Amino acid sequence: MGLGSPDLGGEVSRRFEIFDGKAFLNDAESPHLLRFLPRARFDAFLLDAAAKAGCRVERGEFRGLSEGAAVVDGRVVRFKCLVGADGVFSAVARAIGESLPQKSLAVGLQADVPRAGRVSDLHAARIFFGYLELGWGWAFPKGDTICIGLGGIPGTREDVSAVFRRLLADCEVANAGTLPIRGAKLPNEEYLREPASGNVFLCGDAAGFAEPLTGEGIHAALLSGILAAESILGGTGAEERYNEACRKQVTPIFGQARLARSLLFREPFRTLALRRFKRGKGAMRRFLGVLAGESDYKRFFLDSLLGR
Ligand SMILES: Cc1cc2nc3c(=O)[nH]c(=O)nc-3n(C[C@H](O)[C@H](O)[C@H](O)COP(=O)(O)OP(=O)(O)OC[C@H]3O[C@@H](n4cnc5c(N)ncnc54)[C@H](O)[C@@H]3O)c2cc1C
Structure with missing residues (x-):
């Protein structure tokens, strides 16, 4: 079973969308497939592959x-x-x-919600700016459910849980105020x-x-x-x-990513970047190139500054 196999569940898409709060900014098609997997299924697949390759598990x-x-x-x-x-x-x-170091870690919150409200027909990677000052949100389609999350980088002073519940409410998720959410730390600094x-x-x-x-x-x-x-x-x-x-x-x-992050999450660069994303699909495509490992942030900013 390869990674391209549907047996892993989840969803595959090429569409990538950016929002500023509730406002749609732009979308683009990724040249590569974006795959959204239920993590437990993926882990089970890896374990099974190790056993099939001769490992004693x-x-x-x-x-x-x-x-x-x-x-x-x-x-x-x-x-x-x-x-x-x-x-x-x-x-x-x-x-x-x-x-x-604890202080170097970012925080991530997420919840798997049924398809409903503003994410009922989501089949794209949706990225949200405009919620946290130092972070961003996402909604990823995983078949019957949507995984909605919010990540805050070190230095975030806002109440990330309260902001996350606002994001859930803006997505018109039922019981946004009381829904069980999962939180975890991830490496960052x-x-x-x-x-x-x-x-x-x-x-x-x-x-x-x-x-x-x-x-x-x-x-x-x-x-x-x-x-x-x-x-x-x-x-x-x-x-x-x-x-x-x-x-x-x-x-x-x-x-480079750390530098890009400090530009994207600070004014006036954030406003400029969001304007650039809204103006055309070039910036979106360039960002997808960085995600795919085909470009880097240096080139992304240089091309964006030159208006390419
Ligand atoms: C909310 C959130 C959303 C994220 N979304 C994405 C995403 O969309 N895409 C992406 O690329 N990354 C994402 N990440 C980051 C990604 O989850 C991690 O970078 C990735 O899981 C790291 O994999 P890992 O195997 O190193 O560690 P983990 O996934 O943390 O796996 C570690 C494993 O080790 C086991 N373990 C721990 N301690 C012990 C022990 N003492 N003995 C035996 N076993 C132990 C754990 O049970 C676990 O199974 C996200 C992170 C968070 C917090």
Whole structure:
């Protein structure tokens, strides 16, 4: 089963829309498919693929290291290499003395809601500006449901839950004031420059690998997982190989994204950017190019300034 298979559920679209509050600004067609997956189905697919590739899959909670072995629940598990892909509060990272500072983390809230109101016929990625001063909202179609969310970057002083409920109400979601919402932290300001230390390799959120402007972390998590596996399979020098590969392939965009973020979320740049998005589809297409990894923020701003 490939990623293009409908068995993973969710929805596929090319349409990308930008709103300023309730006001539609513009839309564009992405040259690449945008895929919106239910996360549990995607995780199950990855686990199943690992088992089919010959991995022995066991479940348990990593509790720490003891004399060079991993403590998983009550068991001691010896390893040649340990890959920590256990999220933003990684216990594996803590066990080797690494952790991301709390203040560097962004916050994300989301809720899966039935199709109704202003999102009843949504089949596009819809991005909302104009709710948080330092953040943005989204509505993604996932078949029968719509995933609505709001992300605030570090430094956000607003009441993110209250603003999120306003976004839900503006989308005409039933019970917007009382609906159960899920919240989580995600890496933003900081990432590990050396995500491998000895025979321990940190991947994804555990290493702080999420794009600081969009909050996208799935791509970096998958890519760093692949790089860790390739580095380990390459034999001697795996630690240096992985650190170097992450520097070259995972994190180069992060510095630019942080700069782009501080421009997009601050006046007068925010107003200028929203005007640019409204004026034509060029800025939208350029942004989709950055999302697809075909361009970068430097080029995006340069072309936008030159009015291309
Ligand atoms: C609200 C919100 C919305 C987001 N939306 C998007 C999006 O649309 N697109 C995108 O690209 N990114 C999105 N992100 C970011 C994305 O979710 C993360 O970057 C991505 O999930 C990182 O993957 P990961 O495997 O590194 O970590 P996680 O997805 O956090 O997975 C870590 C896994 O490790 C397990 N674990 C934790 N501790 C232990 C332990 N001690 N022992 C054993 N297992 C453990 C956890 O149960 C979990 O299964 C979003 C984040 C948030 C908060």
